[in-house]
Amino acid sequence: MANWIWQRKGWPNLQVDAQTYLASLSEARKQQGILLGRIQALGFEGVSEATLDSWAKEALATAAIEGEKLDLASVRSSIARRLGMPAVQGPPVARNVDGLLDVMADAIDRCNEPLTTDRLCGWQAALFPTGYSGINLVVVGGYRGGKGPMQIVSGPYGRERVHFEAPPSSRIDKEMDRFLKWFEQSRGKIEPIVRAALAHLWFETLHPFEDGNGRIGRALIDMVLAQDIGTAARLHGMSRTIEKRKADYYAQLEQAQKGDLDVTAWVNWFIERFHDACVAAQIVIDEALAKDRFWRLAAGHINDRQRLVLTKVLDAGPGGFEGGLSTAKYVVIAKTSPPTAFRDLDQLKSLGLLAAVGQGKSTRYYPNIAGWMPEK
Secondary structure: OOOOHHHHOOOOEEEOOOHHHHHHHHHHHHHHHHHHHHHHHHHHHHHHHHHHHHHHHHHHHHHHHHOOOOOHHHHHHHHHHOOOOOOOOOOOOOOOHHHHHHHHHHHHHHOOOOOOOOHHHHHHHOOOOOEEEEEEOOOOOOOOOOOOEEEEEEOOOOOOOOEEOOOHHHHHHHHHHHHHHHHHHHOOOHHHHHHHHHHHHHHHHOOOOOOOHHHHHHHHOOOOHHHHHHHHHHOOOOOHHHOOOHEEEEEEEHHHHHHOOOOHHHHHHHHHHHHHHHHHHHHHHHHHHHHHHHHHOOOOOOOOHHHHHHHHHHHHHOOOOOOOOOOOHHHHOOOOOOOOHHHHHHHHHHOOEEEEEEEHOOOOEEOOOOOOOOOO
């Protein structure tokens, strides 16, 4: 009995009813056009800052989907180095974090080079530089083997629920050869957003590696989008959008993988998330523009302590610096005395860079940027 899509007659000839998604695709492309227009308005420095923010948040999101929490400062530090930006202070970068960023960079920067088995295996090896996923030893740099089934399972021991079962390892070489051939030949023949949806579903269905399939599958989304619009694809934020609707994402994948070869519902869902990602990315661009204006106003007027603290506050984003900036927090971040912290903050307020809320010891400071102040 055929329980999974890869067992259906006709696999892997996935079918999509284009008439059902034309309107939503048009709207998604419209939002993408608005996004690309705002990117052009940023200028080189602004684009670099927006890319730093977006790429860092994407890395955190794609790891979070798999239940892994990365350190934002560490990720930003590594990305800044890759972008040739001034050093961003942060803790040492773990090898697996650098590996994830390597994969994300390769997918976009080398998007026009062929996707091959060796390249995919290199991506997977970069994700697990020690050969371990947590405390578990995994096959690294090669497709999965073994005789047991590759299953996606949840629930307590003895009451597990099988959400999906991938093709047996004996079929993976053949299945991946077919996928890679389609990936190269479909370029320019299928609408890119639809192609990204199909590529992700197909790859996740094959689940060719022991671990890392989700992160690699999302890198394939980035690669397809980069083939369409170049490095601006870094600002789309599909992983962030998926992470915000993680339960729905897994439910949609499961539904498609248990269905027949008509995957129209999955493609429609993916296009809607692409639309959401473009809208969210516009907000990232607006924040980058606001930060660019902020730093231009600050140029030549602040000291190193103030720059250090302001950078940390701005990196947290609107509402991200919980409770606002206080004198006590300034002392800790800048490693200075309370009197110096008070004078620095007062100067930043006088310059119009910070706005104060409250009085006395309860005073909190926020970047004087529209939308960054707490709602009353």
